[in-house]
Amino acid sequence: MNQSQLLKLGKEKLKQENIEEAESKAKRLLEFVLQQSRAETIRNSLEEVSKEKEKEYQEKLNEMIEGKPLQYIIQLQEFMGIDFYVDENVLIPQPDTEVLVEQALAKIQSIEGREIQILDLCTGSGAIAISIEKQLQATRQHGKEKEYQIVATDISDKALKVAQKNARQNQVQKQIQFLQSDMFSNLKKKEFDVIVSNPPYIETKVIQTLSREVRKEPKIALDGGDDGLKFYRLILENAKQYLKKDGYVLIEIGYDQGEKIEELWKDLKEVCQLVLITKNPIKDLGNNDRVMIFQKR
Numbered sequence: 628m629n630q631s632q633l634l635k636l637g638k639e640k641l642k643q644e645n646i647e648e649a650e651s652k653a654k655r656l657l658e659f660v661l662q663q664s665r666a667e668t669i670r671n672s673l674e675e676v677s678k679e680k681e682k683e684y685q686e687k688l689n690e691m692i693e694g695k696p697l698q699y700i701i702q703l704q705e706f707m708g709i710d711f712y713v714d715e716n717v718l719i720p721q722p723d724t725e726v727l728v729e730q731a732l733a734k735i736q737s738i739e740g741r742e743i744q745i746l747d748l749c750t751g752s753g754a755i756a757i758s759i760e761k762q763l764q765a766t767r768q769h770g771k772e773k774e775y776q777i778v779a780t781d782i783s784d785k786a787l788k789v790a791q792k793n794a795r796q797n798q799v800q801k802q803i804q805f806l807q808s809d810m811f812s813n814l815k816k817k818e819f820d821v822i823v824s825n826p827p828y829i830e831t832k833v834i835q836t837l838s839r840e841v842r843k844e845p846k847i848a849l850d851g852g853d854d855g856l857k858f859y860r861l862i863l864e865n866a867k868q869y870l871k872k873d874g875y876v877l878i879e880i881g882y883d884q885g886e887k888i889e890e891l892w893k894d895l896k897e898v899c900q901l902v903l904i905t906k907n908p909i910k911d912l913g914n915n916d917r918v919m920i921f922q923k924r
Contacts, residue, residue, distance in 0.1 A: 628681055631672040633657065637688055644692045652697050653688075659701040660684045694839030707758040711793050716785035718848045720754035723911035724825055727879045727918050728758045730909060731823040734875045734920070735759070735775070736766065738820050742774045746869065748810060748824035748862070750779035751848055753790030753803070755823060760799045778817070780808040783847060810858070811865050818871045825879035826858035827851045855881065859888050860895075863921075867900040870923040876901060880908060882915035892921070900924070 628636075637653035646652065658668050660683050661676070676684075687700050698704045698719045704711050706720035707728060713719050735743055747756040756779040763775045781787050787805050794800040806813055828851040834842065841849070851857050859878060866876050880888055885908040892903055901921040911917035 629673050629675050630657065630661070630668065633676050633681060633684060634668075634672075637684065640688055641691065646691060652691065655697060655701065656687055656691070657684060660687065694843050696840045696843055699843065704752075706754045707761070709754075709758060709761060709797060711752050711754050711757075712789060712796065713752055714789060715843065716783065716845060717752040717789045718844050720752055723913065723915070723917055724755065724879055725758075726909060726911045727823065727825060727877060728755055728762075730918050730920065731755070731759060731821060731877050732762050734877065735763070735821050740820075741772065742776065743821070744817070744819040744871075745775060745777045746814075746819040746822045747777065747779040748822060749826045749848070749858070750781045750790050750805070751786050751825075753779060753793045753805075755779075755825060756790070756803050757793055757797050757799055759823075760802050761797060764799075775802075777803045778806060778814070778819075779803055780806045780810075780814070782807070782809045783845070786845075786848070810861050811869055814869055817869065819869055819874060820871055821875045821877070822862070822866055822870060823877045824858075824862060826862065828855050828858065828879075828881050828884065830855040854887075855884065856887060856891055859884075859891060863892055863895050863899045863901065866921070867923055872923060874923045876921040876923075878919055878921075879917060880919055882917070885916040885919065888919060 634653055634657050638650050641649035641653055658665060660680055690700055691697060696719060698713050699715055702712055702714055704713045704719050707725055711720060735745060750756050756777050760777055779790060784807055787807055791805050794803055808814060827849050829849045831850055831853055834849055900923055902924050904922050905920045908916035909918040
């Protein structure tokens with residue numbers, strides 16, 4: 628069987644199982660199995676495929692049909708133009724989260740002062756912290772004198788190992804401190820200018836209704852408690868202790884959580900010492916509510 632025939636088989640097999648984006652996924656999987664670029668796969672379409680590679684391709688197609696995300700199979704996801712290693716220990720970074728990174732960068736660069744302290748809570752694969760650092764590197768190269776220090780935390784040791792691997796691959800391991808911590812628990816009394824977080828926010832009961840692919844992602848990184856607000860509550864209740872005056876908290880939210888989180892903030896307003904500075908949640912690429920920003924006053 629040549630490459631073109633094997634690709635056709637893969638596309639048809641995925642389509643029969645109603646896999647979304649079957650054609651592009653079949654192509655990307657073939658490139659991975661044959662260790663070829665997109666251009667090489669096109670150029671070599673009539674090349675015969677070995678029985679071993681054909682068998683490997685078929686096996687990985689079956690894994691996808693059983694619900695395993697393509698990103699876990701190829702152990703790769705692009706985010707903010709950067710390649711990230713991903714496996715079953717971390718959430719797969721999604722394009723909508725790029726909006727959170729862009730908003731965080733805008734706040735970071737607006738802050739006066741020489742040393743800017745940044746905290747990424749629930750870092751997972753490290754995508755947010757690493758993307759922020761890579762973007763800030765460009766400002767350093769243009770003669771900016773500010774110093775940026777980033778701390779990235781996660782409760783999962785396995786997730787932190789993935790994040791550290793990504794930091795090494797992107798040559799920012801010296802710029803980011805990775806710390807195992809259940810939210811703020813191991814931070815002691817350090818104060819930050821910006822806290823950014825994409826915490827677990829799916830209601831426990833909803834998780835079983837999600838797609839098979841999403842259910843393959845780590846539950847600890849999905850489960851936001853009975854109401855989906857468990858970690859937002861922790862952030863709003865505790866952030867004031869870890870923020871400098873006028874510091875910012877930026878959170879990613881579910882598409883339907885804007886009003887719920889605003890109500891939660893109103894209930895905690897007297898104790899949290901944070902002001903909600905986004906009148907309406909900032910929209911993501913699909914025009915869904917995605918980011919809310921608070922400031923310590």
